[in-house]
Amino acid sequence: MRFRLTDDQRALRDGVREALARRFDGRALRAAVEEADRGGGAGVRGGARGTGEGPGRSAAGGGGAGGARAAAALDGRGHGGTGSSGGPGGAGGPGEGRAAGPPRLDRGLWRALGDLGFFALRVPETDGGVGLGLTEAVLVFEEAGRALLPGPLVATHLAAGAVPGAATGETVVAAVDGGLVEWLAEADAVRGDTTGAVPLRSLDPLTPLHRVPAARPAPDPVAILLTAAEQLGTAGRVCELAAQHARAREQFGRPIGAFQAVAHLCAGILVRAETARAAVYAAAVTADPADIAAARILADEAAVRGARDCLQVHGGMGFTWESEVHLHLKRAWVRTQRAGGVTESEEVLAAALTPETV
Amino acid sequence: MDLSYTPEEEEFRARLREWLARTLPALPPRPSPDDWPGRRAYDLGWQRRLYEAGYAGVHWDATPSVRLIFLEETEKAGAPYVGANFVGLLHAGPTIAAEGTDAQRARWLPPILRGEEVWCQGFSEPEAGSDLAALRTRAWRDGDDYVVSGSKIWTSHAEVADWCELLVRTGPAAPKHRGITWLALPMDAPGITVRPLRTLAGPAEFAEVFLDEVRVPVANRVGDENDGWRVTMVTLSFERGTAFAGEVVACRRVLAELAVEARKNGRWDDPALRRRLGRLNAEFRALWRLTQWNVSAAEASGGVPGAGGSVFKLRYSHARQDLYDAAAEVLGPDCLDLDRPWTPDRLSSLAYTIAAGTSQVQHSIIAERILGLPKGR
Ligand SMILES: Cc1cc2nc3c(=O)[nH]c(=O)nc-3n(C[C@H](O)[C@H](O)[C@H](O)COP(=O)(O)OP(=O)(O)OC[C@H]3O[C@@H](n4cnc5c(N)ncnc54)[C@H](O)[C@@H]3O)c2cc1C
Numbered sequence: 001m002r003f004r005l006t007d008d009q010r011a012l013r014d015g016v017r018e019a020l021a022r023r024f025d026g027r028a029l030r031a032a033v034e035e036a037d038r039g040g041g042a043g044v045r046g047g048a049r050g051t052g053e054g055p056g057r058s059a060a061g062g063g064g065a066g067g068a069r070a071a072a073a074l075d076g077r078g079h080g081g082t083g084s085s086g087g088p089g090g091a092g093g094p095g096e097g098r099a100a101g102p103p104r105l106d107r108g109l110w111r112a113l114g115d116l117g118f119f120a121l122r123v124p125e126t127d128g129g130v131g132l133g134l135t136e137a138v139l140v141f142e143e144a145g146r147a148l149l150p151g152p153l154v155a156t157h158l159a160a161g162a163v164p165g166a167a168t169g170e171t172v173v174a175a176v177d178g179g180l181v182e183w184l185a186e187a188d189a190v191r192g193d194t195t196g197a198v199p200l201r202s203l204d205p206l207t208p209l210h211r212v213p214a215a216r217p218a219p220d221p222v223a224i225l226l227t228a229a230e231q232l233g234t235a236g237r238v239c240e241l242a243a244q245h246a247r248a249r250e251q252f253g254r255p256i257g258a259f260q261a262v263a264h265l266c267a268g269i270l271v272r273a274e275t276a277r278a279a280v281y282a283a284a285v286t287a288d289p290a291d292i293a294a295a296r297i298l299a300d301e302a303a304v305r306g307a308r309d310c311l312q313v314h315g316g317m318g319f320t321w322e323s324e325v326h327l328h329l330k331r332a333w334v335r336t337q338r339a340g341g342v343t344e345s346e347e348v349l350a351a352a353l354t355p356e357t358v
Numbered sequence: 359m360d361l362s363y364t365p366e367e368e369e370f371r372a373r374l375r376e377w378l379a380r381t382l383p384a385l386p387p388r389p390s391p392d393d394w395p396g397r398r399a400y401d402l403g404w405q406r407r408l409y410e411a412g413y414a415g416v417h418w419d420a421t422p423s424v425r426l427i428f429l430e431e432t433e434k435a436g437a438p439y440v441g442a443n444f445v446g447l448l449h450a451g452p453t454i455a456a457e458g459t460d461a462q463r464a465r466w467l468p469p470i471l472r473g474e475e476v477w478c479q480g481f482s483e484p485e486a487g488s489d490l491a492a493l494r495t496r497a498w499r500d501g502d503d504y505v506v507s508g509s510k511i512w513t514s515h516a517e518v519a520d521w522c523e524l525l526v527r528t529g530p531a532a533p534k535h536r537g538i539t540w541l542a543l544p545m546d547a548p549g550i551t552v553r554p555l556r557t558l559a560g561p562a563e564f565a566e567v568f569l570d571e572v573r574v575p576v577a578n579r580v581g582d583e584n585d586g587w588r589v590t591m592v593t594l595s596f597e598r599g600t601a602f603a604g605e606v607v608a609c610r611r612v613l614a615e616l617a618v619e620a621r622k623n624g625r626w627d628d629p630a631l632r633r634r635l636g637r638l639n640a641e642f643r644a645l646w647r648l649t650q651w652n653v654s655a656a657e658a659s660g661g662v663p664g665a666g667g668s669v670f671k672l673r674y675s676h677a678r679q680d681l682y683d684a685a686a687e688v689l690g691p692d693c694l695d696l697d698r699p700w701t702p703d704r705l706s707s708l709a710y711t712i713a714a715g716t717s718q719v720q721h722s723i724i725a726e727r728i729l730g731l732p733k734g735r
Contacts, residue, residue, distance in 0.1 A: 001367075001423045002360045003647075003654040009359065135359055243729040258732040260718075263725035270724055271669050278651040279644035285361045294640035343633065349643075350636035353617035357610070 003282070005139075012136055016116075016143040023112055024147050026324065032150065033327065036103035036205045102199070102208035105151050105172060105186040114169015118144075118153070119160040123167055129160070134222070138229040138284040145233020145303075148327055150206040152183045154226045154338075155191065163189050176212055177219070177338050184210040192217070204330040219339035221292045225283055227338050228292070228299035232280045234328050235273035235302035238310035241325060242266045245314055256313075265313055269306045276302035290352040293345035300342055303332035361650065363423060371427045377411055378435040385438070391561040391702075398476060398518040401441035405473030414471040417447050418455055422653040429604030434611065442515050446470040446477035450523045453540075453593045458580050466521070466542065478519035480510040480543065480567055481590070487512075488719050490525075491534045491587060495569060497526035497541070503573040504528070504541065509566060512713075516552050516565035519545050523593065524574075529584045538586035540593075542578040549573075559705040560696075594715070595667055602674055603649045609681055610642045612700070616681075620688045634684055641677045645670070665727040672720040675710035682707045 005013065113119065121137050123129020137157070144153055155175035156166050165171030165188070174183045176192025184190065184197060185208060197210040243266050246257030256262045276298040283295035307329035311318035318325045336342065363371070386403070389396030408414045416428045440447055451470045454462055469475040486492040495508025506526055513522070522543040529537025545552075549572035554562035581589040617635055620626040652666045682704035686693035695701055711717045725731040 001363050001426070001650060001654065002657075003650045004658060005359060239729075243731065246729075246731055255732050257725070257729075258734045260722065260734045263729075263731045263734055264718070264721040266729050266731060267672075267721040267724035270728060271673050274666075274669050275644050275648055275673050278647035279640070281359055282361060282643075282647040282650070285359050290639075291643065293636075294643040297637060297640040298644045342637075345640070346633040346636035348636070349639035350617070350632040353614050353635060353639055355614070355618050357614040 003278075003285075009136065009139060012132075013139045013143065016140050017146070019116055020143055020147045020149065023109065024149055029148055029324065029327070030322075032103070032106075033205050037321075102185055102202070103150070103206060105183060107172075110151060110156075110172055111169045113149075113151075113153075114167070119157050119169055120167040121157070121160075123161045127161060129167060134225070134287055135281070135284040137226060138280060141226045141229035142233040142236070142280075145230030145331075146237045147233070148206070148237075148324075148331055152187065153230075154223050155182070157226065158220065158223060159189070159191065163191075175223075177223070178216050178340060179211055179213070180337060181210045181212055182207050182334070184208070202334075204327075204334045206327070207331065207334050209334070216340070219344065221287070221289050224296050224339045224345070225280070225287075225292045227335050228276075228280050228283070228296040231296075231299035231303035231332060231335055232273070232276050234332050235269070235276055235299065235306045238303075238306045238325065238328050239266070239269045239273050241328075242269055242306075242310040242313040245317075249315075262313060265309045269302075269309050272298075272302040272306055290349055293348040293352075296339070296345045297342050297349070300332075300336050304329070304336060307332050363427065367423055367427060370424055371431060374413070374428065374431050375435070377413075378431065378437060381407060381411070382435060382437060388438070394517050394562070398442050401438065401443055402473040402476065404438040404441075405443050405447075405471075407473075409472050414473075418452060418467075422657040426603065426650065426653055430607050433604045433607035436611070439608075442476045442518055443470070443473070445479045445515065445519075445523065446475065446521075449593050450477045450479070450521070450542075453523070453589060454542075454580060456592055457540075457589050461577075462542075462580060469520075475520040476515060476518055477521045477523060478513050478515045478545070480513050480516075480522040480524040482512050483509060484511050488716055490590070491538065493525055493527060493538065495524075495526050496530070497528050497539060497574070499528075499576070500573075502576050504539075504576060504579070506541070506543070506569050506572045506574055509568045511566050512555070512564045513552075513567050514564045514713075516545070516567050517554055517562070521545060522567070525586055525590060528586075532584060535587045537584050538590070539583050540580045540586040540589040541574050542580065543569075543572070543574055544578075547572050547574065557706075558708065559702055595665075602671065603653070605678070606642060606645045606649060606674065609678060610639075610646070612685070612703075613638055613642060613681060616685055616688050616700075623688070623690075625688050625690070631684075631687055634687070638677070638681055638684055641680070645674055645677060648673070665723060668715075668720045668723045669728075671714065672717055672724070675717065678710050679707045 117130040118140065120129040121132050121140060122134070123131070125131035141153070152172065152174045156169075156171075156173040158175070159173040160167035163171055163173050166173050171188045172183070172186055173189045173191065174181050174187035175190065176194060181190065181192070181194060181197060184194060185199075194210070194212055197212045200209045200211055202209040243257070246262050246266055247255055249256050257266065276295070279291070279298040280295040283291040307325065311325045311329060314323060314325055317323055386400065389400050391397070405414065413428065416425055420428065447470060451467060454466050458466070466475075470477065481490055481493070483493050483495060485494065495506065495510065497504040497506045504526070506524070508526070510524070516522070522545055524541045524543040526539050526541055527537050528539040531537070549570040551568040551570070553566045553568070555564055555566055557563045613635065617626070620631065620635070625631055648670055652670055655666060682700060685700040686704060689698060689700060692698050693701060693704070715723070722734065726733055
């Protein structure tokens with residue numbers, strides 16, 4: 001048993017993190033939020049407009065063939081000029097504004113993600129995909145969660161290979177999940193019945209939502225797991241943000257992290273995140289439905305409580321629109337509503353408690 | 359990432375399972391919690407059997423994966439717990455193995471493995487619990503001996519121990535962390551008085567130990583004089599890092615038993631309770647994964663578990679208390695009946711957030727050593 005990242009997996013994670021930092025960094029996130037806040041308009045856009053720039057910069061720091069290949073795919077080497085190519089729905093060009101409405105998805109960014117291999121990650125190589133497994137997908141979605149990447153990522157990833165253009169990022173695919181659909185207006189294809197869809201005023205500025213009266217199909221365990229991976233990304237990120245702030249912010253003549261009450265809040269965030277990490281990674285390895293249910297419960301808790309406590313550590317700054325913290329909390333809340341919520345997962349795990357497991 | 363075991367490891371598991379199935383039914387009945395001599399004999403007898411079957415060294419010599427298999431299988435089968443052998447096997451032994459001389463290893467390790475000698479831990483003092491480095495028990499050199507005076511408290515198993523891993527102050531003028539020394543104290547030395555203390559769970563699980571000019575040979579010192587704090591950190595990392603791992607499996611067994619009981623007594627129809635048990639299932643599955651994660655990390659970094667042990671200890675100790683609170687909900691009014699097995703367990707679970715460093719102290723360790731926050735007060 002070697003329950004730790006292989007060199008390939010580490011290279012993949014680091015490569016994705018770097019690639020995302022170039023394409024959707026903190027400034028790009030802020031800009032997207034400001035756009036959305038102004039009522040849509042040019043909307044959610046990648047930080048680097050021409051996402052194909054800087055060719056050949058290897059994100060993977062070594063590693064074996066598989067990881068290097070995936071990281072290269074995710075680094076977008078060999079692709080260029082994706083920033084200007086609009087998807088079928090038409091790109092929101094830089095100056096193209098709208099009076100009001102939900103945020104728009106940046107097709108350039110979506111295509112760049114497609115070039116990165118984000119959606120085709122688990123599609124077999126023989127079908128033109130990257131040919132990696134669930135574990136790698138979890139690592140990549142964790143990074144997406146960390147970066148607060150907007151868009152129906154899980155739905156499009158799951159549609160790769162089934163919906164034309166999904167694998168390459170040409171097609172944006174949304175999906176009905178429980179009573180909600182994320183990014184319905186921006187999607188080129190929707191899985192599920194959207195009859196009677198009504199827009200909500202979404203609490204997450206970067207996730208437009210519709211409510212649908214649809215019946216609830218049984219949630220796909222992979223969707224649950226990838227959502228848990230995104231939550232894990234949030235949990236890790238808010239832990240970093242809280243610790244950074246606690247080291248830097250001074251009150252009463254010392255860093256607030258020297259106050260035990262603050263230090264303990266931060267430690268609690270870490271403990272929940274690391275417990276969730278073990279659960280999510282193990283579920284990726286086993287793909288067992290009960291393991292996946294456990295992973296989602298732990299990851300939801302780590303993300304939501306972590307973001308709340310991170311907000312507390314930031315004080316008034318945390319309650320300020322300009323901070324990144326509330327965006328993590330809001331996205332984490334959005335994700336808790338997916339796939340039946342924790343209630344469903346708790347029932348799965350209760351049902352798994354049988355005399356045979358005694 | 360890989361959660362599967364090698365064929366050799368699976369073979370080890372199969373042989374162990376088979377041995378457990380043969381051995382457990384032949385064990386004598388467990389003594390009552392109040393019967394200390396009986397408990398000592400029982401616990402040592404179990405260790406003896408492990409020794410004879412070739413499993414005694416599993417805690418020390420085996421790869422971490424094999425150790426996990428051992429813990430998993432023995433707990434699943436409901437084998438006896440380490441009990442009185444806890445300190446010797448799980449932290450004094452590993453500390454001596456890591457920090458002792460060859461002569462010390464030869465003297466102390468085999469009797470622990472053969473189930474001949476019981477150890478206890480003399481760290482805490484009335485005025486030095488969380489602030490362990492504030493300990494005052496004094497030791498001064500007199501020829502080839504240290505002469506020790508002072509007192510220890512909450513010393514588990516002291517009544518039946520042969521040896522004590524004892525922390526003493528040898529450098530009273532030095533800063534408090536620098537003047538400490540780690541000694542192996544023979545519990546039958548003249549000048550030692552052990553006064554049992556009852557725990558809130560009833561039995562006298564721990565004791566006060568009074569030391570009145572007790573002579574301890576200098577040869578019993580592990581590590582250098584005044585270097586005991588460093589040795590202590592090794593001991594504590596074993597205590598927090600690996601010592602509780604097997605108990606997670608036991609908790610999973612209890613949880614499944616609770617579900618069986620709830621289905622029997624009708625409480626299962628309450629969705630709130632059902633979901634609570636489901637959430638606990640998630641918790642203990644995650645804790646087992648965290649164990650595997652920490653063990654793999656320790657394997658990669660070569661031995662002594664790091665501050666990750668505090669992450670586990672903190673989360674586990676609270677989860678264990680939540681488990682027995684849920685048990686009380688399943689039992690209803692019977693949760694007040696000390697003859698129901700879960701009632702005494704619920705009481706003893708209250709110790710887990712205190713012993714081996716309180717939750718508050720674990721939070722501080724995580725904040726300082728993992729997150730790099732400034733040292734607080
Ligand atoms: C069942 C059991 C078995 C034990 N077995 C042994 C044994 O075999 N050998 C041994 O040496 N000891 C043993 N102990 C003792 C145990 O290690 C101590 O009880 C523990 O370290 C706490 O110390 P204390 O009891 O002095 O509490 P205190 O240190 O007085 O703490 C009291 C409260 O104050 C809090 N506190 C104290 N300092 C801080 C701080 N800096 N920051 C935040 N909060 C703080 C604590 O978290 C706690 O809530 C055992 C204890 C129990 C319960």
